Amino acid sequence: MNLSQAVVDFAELAIKTGAYDQLDRLYLQNLILDLIGETTLAENIKPSGQSDSLILSDYLCTVAKKNAKFDDLRANEEIFQAKLMNFLTPTPSEVNRIFKEKYAISASSATDYFFDLSKKNDYIKTRAISKNEHFYAKSSYGDLEITINLSKPEKDPKQIAAEKNAVQSAYPKCLLCVENEGYAGRLNHPTRTNHRIVRLDLVGETWGFQYSPYAYFNEHSIILAEAHRPMKIARVTFERLLAIVDKLPTYFAGSNADLPIVGGSILSHDHYQGGRHDFPMAKAELRSQFALPDFPNVRAGIVNWPMSVIRLTAEKSADLVAASTFILEKWQQYSDDTVAIVARTADGTQHHTITPIARRRGADFELDLVLRDNNTSAEFPDGIFHPHAEVHHIKRENIGLIEVMGLAILPGRLKTELEVVKNYVKGQAVKVADYHQTWADDLKNAYQGEKIDDYIQNALGKAFLTVLEHAGVFKDTDEGHAAFARFIAELR
Incomplete structure (x- = not known):
């Protein structure tokens, strides 16, 4: 590849994406030249047909670095590359115009x-995401999904030091604020120059629709409030989620819970997640069904799942909104000391909320309501219904929306740690991390010589299942079933 050919091919991609017109070609090529620190372009160069934007941008970044357009810090290279990729990205108004135009054909065409x-x-x-390890693990509830997250690059010491010395700013307020659209970034805030947000009307309010940079599943998207405000599960939450799947019927839409311990990593900005993915929980069938007398048009049941899930189905979304709000309000006030379920503690703190997930089932709307409780105790200081200490070596973080639905997002450290565990199980003299030792000993004692990769993946699946069982408020036991039945009786 040579410089002139790369510039011409990159300009061609920018035109094809709709960011520029053919008449803009010379202007665009000169902008690219200036950005990478060059001044000369060969004559009569025609597009070669190279359509891989990453190959072209990598080459142009190499030229720019040689020309001292950025230094060795990864963050500065990412900032530069986003500026380059911005040439391939139409303006926000144009992206929204095209999205609306394609939506008139079909929602799928637009997405x-x-x-x-x-x-x-x-x-x-996409290149970073491809590094993630993903596999399925069988369980009595169906196949669970396991991902070891290797996509986000680790920061080197220079980067960490530079971030500490960087100017602090409250703009944008958080990573989800709409002000991130087009933001160049800085050492302590990721670049968003090539970021675009599609506006959606949800229940009379404008929200933003975007994709997740480090997606955990197919078409992993984020739907965010324009205003920077805390998350809150309420009637309007159900209305918005059902409005999303009505507008984008091939997507699910769900919300993290709105309380610490059981909520997601960002509770400060009201947002939902969605995408085109069929999670294990969505495939799970009902364990039992029950009637909601006040809502005759709603079919209700308990999902056969390690967490405590009520599934509601109806032809009209308004019926689901009414029934879900009723269940939420009942759950927020419900206690059962026999199974350590306490709605409010003596200081008045509320401990009950719901993780809701909406989807379409043909002509019907479906809403899963996952009951959550964020109480702690002397025995379980991290959370009674949170991963307990025995599985912290695998998963200690909050069990948010994605994990609730049966997709484990496990830390990247496991990549190398599990290789050591594998060798230990096979009898090699290796040093296992202290927090894995008990687990590794159990695995070694039970090992029967099967394929080691399958054996360890199966063990991870069992550990994740234990995580979900810990997070379930009504356990899948006779005692738990009886307790769940007592709550269902409160809904009749």
Whole structure:
């Protein structure tokens, strides 16, 4: 590849994405030249047909670095590359116009356009995501999904030091604020130059629709409030989630819980997640059914799942909103000391909320309500219904929306740690991390010589199942079933 050919090919991609017109070609090529620190372009160069934006941008970044356009810090290289990829990205108004135009054909046409653009302009980090390890593990509830997250690069010491010395700023207020759209970034805030947000009307309020840069599943998207305000599960939450799946019927839409311990990593900004993925919990069948006398048009049941899930189905979304609000309000006030379920502690703190997930089932709307409780105790200081100490070596973080639905997001450290565990199980003299030792001993004692990779993956699946069982408020036991039945009786 040579410089002139790369510039011409990159300009061609920018035109094809709709960011520029053919008449803009010379202007665009000169902008690219200036950005990478060059001044000369060969004559009569025609597009070669190279369509891989990452190959071209990597080459142009190499030229720019040689020309001292950025230094060795990864953050500064990412900031530069996002500026380069911004040439492939139409303006926010144009992206919204095209999305609306394609939506008139079908919702899938619109999301296909936006998803493809977000990959081509490297907002979705496809190369990094491809490093993640993903597999399925069998369980009595169906196949669980396991991902070892290797996509986010570790920060080197220079980067960490630079971030500490960087100027602090409250703009944008958080990573989800709409002000991130087009933000160049800085050492302590990621670049978003090539980031675009599609506006959606949800229950009379404008929300933003975007994709996740480090997606955990297919078309992993985020729907965020324009205002920077805390998350809150309420009637309007159900209305918005059902409105999302009505507008985007091939997507699910769900919300993290709104309380610490059981909530997601960002509770300060009201947002939901969605995407085109069929999670293990969505495939789970009902363990039992029950009637809601006040809501005759709603079919209700308990999902056969390690966490405590009520599934509601109806033809009209308004019926689901009414029934879900009723269940939420009942759960927020419900206690059962026999199974350590306490709605409010003596100081008045509320401990009960719901993780809701909406989807379409043909002509019907479906809503899963996962009951959550964030109480702690002397025995379980991290949370009674949170991963307990025995599985912290695998998963200690909050069990948020994605994990609730049966997809484990496990830390990248496990990649190397599990290799040591594998060798230990096979009888090699290796040093296992202290927090894995008990688990590794159990695995070694039970090992029967089967394929070691399958054996360890199966063990991870069992550990994740234990995590979900810990997070369930009504356990899948005779005692738990009886307790769940007592709560259901409160709904009749």
